[in-house]
Amino acid sequence: MDQTQQERIEAYLMGRITEQDWQAFEAKMTADPHLLEAVKNHRQFMQAIEETAFREMIQDIHQEGNFDTRRSIPLYTNRRLLGIAAAILLVMGSIWLFVPKQNKPSLDPYRSFEPDPGLPTILGPTQELDFWEGMNAYKLGEFEEANRLWEPLLKNDPRNDTLLYYLGQLAFVQRQNELAARRLEQVYQQESSVFHEKASWYLAVAKLRIRETPDAKILLEKIAAKAGEFQDEAKALLELID
């Protein structure tokens, strides 16, 4: 490839030609497979130079910013140990939760506990990051961290059903049943919420736990009356209550 041809190819690839010249070049490429190949090859080199330079730039930024010595959040002295402890606590907690209690049914009200990572939210852009960080903490069983991140968001947006639902779940899994019931009740009242159905089920279970059995029964009857994710379990629970 000579200098003139290279410059023409670059002008085409970098959009530094007129519309008319661009069309003429396209037509020439269609008719000349060698030119087409040369353009493809040159584009690859241009992309590789750009990527190389971009990588160099972020490497420079990293070195100049001393990022390796920074810590963004207070770091515990032994995260591995804490992770193991958290895992053990989670396993023990799960076992305890799943053990059937006397005449209670072997229900699994926690089976939908794991949140959907692709959850659509209606949060504003400035709050998204904290929400997802909280979600990540929640999935890792770091409930206090999730709570710490989500509570301020709820203060700013007290009727947000996504936050109310997951903060309700947080309370639910931590056996703070009254708080769970309060939050889930607010989601349940929002009939258009995507969490309405789930909230009604967990609200019913939370109400049973705090011995508000008549309210729980009304909720369970509604759940059992129509096809849904929790219909069978609601029916089974109703039979036991009766």
Add this chain to the structure above:
Amino acid sequence: MSTILFANKTSFTDQELLEGLLANSRAATEFLYQQCYPKVAAQLRRMGAGQEDIRDMFQEGMVVLWKNARKGAYQVQTNTRMSTYLVQVCKWQWSDRLKQARTKKEIPLQQQDDPKTSSSFLDQWMKKEELDRFRSLFAQLGERCQDMLRRFYFQKESMRDIAAAFSITDATARTEKYRCMQRLKQKFNPQES
């Protein structure tokens, strides 16, 4: 002079960051880096990543975002910030690396795909191993050639600006840039020269 775009800005909207990435603006890239690195580091540390892993994952995540912005695969969204997108990309990459590490342990070496034959030339060529080779060949060009090619292809400077920076004529700058590119191609594909 696109890399000096937004040079004096201290805060960016996502739209400005996207424009900055497309223009290879150092200021915009640096802002994004400073904003997101600590968040990614905190998340990946929780997922068991060490300091070097975090740096690698973050920089790969930045490259993914940069490439996706160019392809149009990343666009500014009203309900998801660019920083959230970047954090997620880094987390997925780390999860993938963990998965790959597990898979490699399970699959005998001879049964693993040969990366040289399992994908198209372009894909393969752009893979990191090839890019590493490209980078080492690029580094062999000498400072002057590297600088000239960077200015033209990355910083999108005009040949007139490049000529002025090197105190040479436009015609000499164009010839020099052409020769630098030819040398790079010959180094990369010696059989074609």
